[in-house]
Amino acid sequence: MLDFIAGVFGSSNYWFIVVRSTAPILLVTLGAVITEQAGIKNMALEGSMLWAALVGVLASAATGSAWIGLLAGMAAGVAIALVLGIFALKLDANAVLVGVALNLLSTGGTVFTLFSITGDKGISSSLASKTLPVIRIPFLADVPWLGKVLSGQNFIIYVSIVAVIVVHVILNKMTIGRRIRATGENVDAARAAGIDPNRIKFFTLVVSGMLAGLAGCFLSMGYTSNFTSGISAGRGYVANAAQVVAGGTAVGSIFAALIFGITDAMATFLQNVGLPPELIQALPYAVTIVGFIVVTLIRDKREAARKLRLFSRGAGR
């Protein structure tokens, strides 16, 4: 058993799957990070992913181009995020409840749409949809172990790495990033400083919709080559937990998403050892919760230590 696990961890094949499983989570986690920084919880990421996955397949089948599918899918992801924004920001609805509504509407709505178009409820295989290309990176592909892991991945995998950099730059190096954090910190103060909080929140929602759209399109046009009902499998919810693990930063998102990716990929391998698949499937979600608790524990401890330092310094004077 231990030998087996060690063997798995050493194999480039395993890490190739880890990267594949991590990327979609990474993209949505970035989406959750950026909206949370602006002080709005986007619980509809799951819905954005589902619609993007379906619309991407439909549009690519209709036009014969995976790229148009990708654009259409991202647009669908953004549309869902905007609906959340309109209800939560313009109509004063509880954002979390709107998210619940949109996810419910998306789970059934995508199946309904798929059935109305293809007559099939489960899978879109009757449509001639396209997949996004696999990219072989020159030079890197020839590096012995690393090349097998990092090269030859789907286009979206590389986009997800770019997305980390983009979100990092937006949050830390640009004016809009300061405005986002100001809005998330204190809406009234931001407003007093001349920031329109709703515009900032809408901006972050659009970005998160695009990211969730990318993730959704990857699932149906890369990870697999079809849309299946419930294809996002709660990744949008995981993102909201992973966002906490990430500590609200773009770079932290990589580690948070990796926790999920490593267990998710492990699940595929552990099924070969004869462990019950049901328990293995539960593992990524359980691990995410545990990761979440561990991170909050560390954060609380640090916070307590900081307070203690502050107070003891005050008492020393």
Place this chain on the structure above:
Amino acid sequence: MDKHLKKRGLAGKMAMFFTDRDALEPALVTLFAALFSLLAGVGLIFLVSKEPSQSVRNFLLGPFLRTYNIYYMMIAMVPLTFTGLALCIIYQSKHMSLIVDSSFYIGAVVATAIGVNLSLPAGVHPLVAMLAAGTVGGLIGLLPAILKIRWRANELVSSLMLNYVFYFVGSFVILYFLRDRNQTILSSLPFKQTFLLPRLVPNTQLHAGFIIAAAFVVLVSIFLYRTKWGFEIRLIGANQKFAAYAGLSVPTVILYSHFVSGFLGGVGGAIEMAGLYKAFIWQMNPSYAWDGVIVAMLARKNPKFVPLSAFFLAYMRVGADFMSRRGDVAFEFITLLQGMIILILASDKIVNYFKARRLKRTALATSSKSAVAAGGL
């Protein structure tokens, strides 16, 4: 304002309701949301169906056209009532946990284990199963509450994650400990005869769970509006800080509200098993908690109105089922309508539209009056 004058009797209460605009208007908006969703459903049917008028007829009238459909609606009301009541309690405390989904599913699994393995006299058998399922459901319900209190985890996020964990654990238990290996499809071993709830009407599936659900509506109403615990739940929902200042232990209230809500979910799952099935045959989680969200919102978080909104949802489900069996519209289309209902009812600006307009008008009137008065001086 005559709303402070207590009027007696049903007629008096009705008169009060219709003169009290603060109560009347949100009720009307709720009614509007329900009707709007049906209208949107008709629109959707015309969009996708090849024979729309037949499908619309089946969807809207189907539930009443056949006697068995009326029984189906009553049967469908039972789980919706339980999850609806559970979410009423959660929402009254202004929490968002959806863990009831796990409580319901695991409740059904626990009931299955008891229904298959224990030998108890009829009557006692389902009762034991309900109590056990309720207790386990309640304990599961505690988890997001503990995560929230101890680690400030958003209860909705953690409950959604836990729902996946419990779903897989539940199907593992069924598959490895309770499975009937003689069946080709996934099914548990058959329940003992003593486990099954009696039928209310012979030759239908309407079971005693319907009456138990009705009893729970009364119990939960009393719990929320007539006991100290219910008052405390509503208090932390109205203003958590105030409740803390008033000396309430907010964590305790969060804990027992989640336990009670999970308990209701567990009992609901057990009743579904004992009432409707001969073995556990769910191939996937029926996810009644999501419907419970809508039931609770249509009932405006008041257990009293849960039967009414559960009936409406059951009507929608049976109608959609009837239509999808006889036509080309997928059953799933009702989730679109259900989502719309939540969106409308969650929007404060829509629900309080009339009130805001009225307040604005009185505010304008008083300010112009005072302006006149100031000018006169």
